[in-house]
């Protein structure tokens with residue numbers, strides 16, 4: 001981890017740390033809530049992958065668009081989504097960001113450019129491509145980013161996005177988070193070739209980065225976002241990471257045999273992006289221990305407040321369900 005620090009101020013480095021920690025602590029809370037039976041639906045946690053959302057979204061403004069996946073809390077928070085309204089949404093409450101009707105897999109906030117989490121594997125790639133076309137038509141330098149998994153990289157829609165993105169030079173950034181698994185299948189058992197090379201036939205620049213190194217991700221995204229804003233077209237980034245929690249919380253209740261060893265998970269926990277970045281900041285004299293502790297305390301308060309808001313919020317009125325089906329219904 002050395003690449004980009006000189007491009008970032010100390011405040012920006014601490015902001016990256018804060019945002020990664022916020023995602024982690026929010027999701028640890030959700031893991032506890034899920035275990036306690038407090039959540040009305042399933043949650044797919046992003047633990048271990050925080051450096052990717054944060055390293056990319058640091059380059060984005062509210063007007064830029066992102067699309068996400070079923071594992072979408074990290075993208076939502078990294079793009080500036082409100083933690084309390086996300087928590088209320090996942091609790092299924094009326095103050096949720098989608099009125100409590102969407103839940104974990106549909107956290108969205110158009111005012112922040114967050115088109116939303118998405119239960120259709122690969123679905124966000126198509127949405128981001130459309131957003132990139134809209135951004136290009138607006139002509140004001142906006143970009144669109146699709147976050148998706150290695151499993152989604154096997155969907156035909158990626159080839160369609162690369163094709164039309166290259167042809168029309170769309171301001172599109174495709175971020176494949178290769179976390180080693182598609183549900184319970186190791187990537188190597190379902191994915192031929194190298195994901196990063198899927199861009200080559202289309203003439204789209206592509207690079208592979210250490211997705212557990214927030215500065216490496218920041219650096220790669222810096223180039224890609226700049227190129228997109230300047231009309232240079234799409235980029236594919238494959239970020240190598242690892243999902244240290246289950247595909248979905250409480251999968252142990254229905255999977256019949258282990259699909260990975262504890263030793264493998266432990267080896268990746270040792271490469272945890274947050275721990276690594278904290279060590280980097282400390283050893284380079286960029287943050288004192290008490291500064292990191294202050295960030296930890298502030299994040300803890302944000303999470304506690306999010307839980308308070310969610311718990312205090314009523315359940316939505318079932319009679320209002322159809323009111324959320326369409327934008328501007330006639």
Ligand SMILES: Cc1ncc(C[n+]2csc(CCOP(=O)(O)OP(=O)(O)O)c2C)c(N)n1
Pocket residue numbers: 069070071119120121122148149150151152153179181182183243247
């Ligand atoms: C079109 C479609 N096919 C299958 C599924 C079932 N499914 C849900 S998550 C998932 C795995 C996705 O793997 P990946 O894209 O690598 O994302 P990750 O879960 O690793 O973040 C699958 C197959 C789905 N939701 N949508």
